[in-house]
Amino acid sequence: MEHLEEIWLNHRNKIIMVIVLLIGAVVVGGKAYHPQTNVNNDPFMTTTSKRIPTTQKQSQVKGGKAVCVDIKGAVLHPGVYRLPGGSRVNEALIAAGHETPDADMNQVNRAKQLVDAQVIYVPKKGEQIPSLLSGGGSSISAANENNPSGSQEIVNLNTATKEQLCKITGIGDKKADLILQYRQEHGSFNSVDDLKNINGFGEKTVTKLKPMLAV
Known part of the structure; x- marks a missing residue:
């Protein structure tokens, strides 16, 4: 120590x-x-x-306002799809899960640019595109351009104005007001058949209007 x-x-x-x-x-x-x-x-x-939602990036790339299109016929998942502005029919087909094996793609113009409220109809092999849907497998409604086939345009019940509704054969001023009133009170139409819920739209009337309407 x-x-x-x-x-x-x-x-x-x-x-x-x-x-x-x-x-x-x-x-x-x-x-x-x-x-x-x-x-x-x-x-x-x-x-x-810095993450940007995919839809926003797509819209920036396309450089246009988004459009809603109604895809019908020989596709895996028919329905209404929202796509970036500037998209083509081919991109709409991809959104709908592509065409079915029996689709006749020779009648469809994949390169055609989409516009809002457009109807895209993909026919089956051996089927002719209905005259109201002619024009490269698609028809334009609620758009400021003429139908290339010169036939009645397809109008979307959920987006059409009174003026557009009145252009349809069988829908006058009064019935157009009833359709707009129904939309305000009940929301969007789920199908054209929902017109039967409106007074003045019977079975025969709705059947005649179906080829000219979409949802």
């Missing part, structure tokens, strides 16, 4: 210096193993903060 006290008295300055150096080394080493997180270099922060 006396020997240790003697060592301490003779060398305490050196011992204190060694202890200080050891503490300093531990502190510096701890910082080296715990670097400060740089938010700007965090890949998760970058991905999250």
Whole structure:
């Protein structure tokens, strides 16, 4: 014990210096193993903060307003689809799950550009496209251009204005008002047959109007 006290008295300055150096080394080493997180270099922060929804990126690429089209006929999933502006018929077919094996694609113009409220009809082999849907496998409704076949345009019940409804043979001013009133009170039509819920639209009337209407 006396020997240790003697060592301490003779060398305490050196011992204190060694202890200080050891503490300093531990502190510096701890910082080296715990670097400060740089938010700007965090890949998760970058991905999250700059992520753009797919539909938004598509719209930016296409550079136009989105359109809704009604795809009918020989496709896997017929229905109404929303696509970026500038899209083509081919992209609408992809959205609908592509054509069925019995589809006659020779009658469909895949390159045709889509417009809002357009009806795309894909016929089966041996089937002729209905005259109201002629024009490269599609017909345009609620659009400011003429039907290339010169026939009655297809009108979407859920988007048509009163003026567009009145152009349909069999729908006058009064019936057009009833259709608009139904939309305000009940929302969108699920099918053309929903017209039967409106007073003045009987079975025969709706049957005659079906080729000229879509939802």
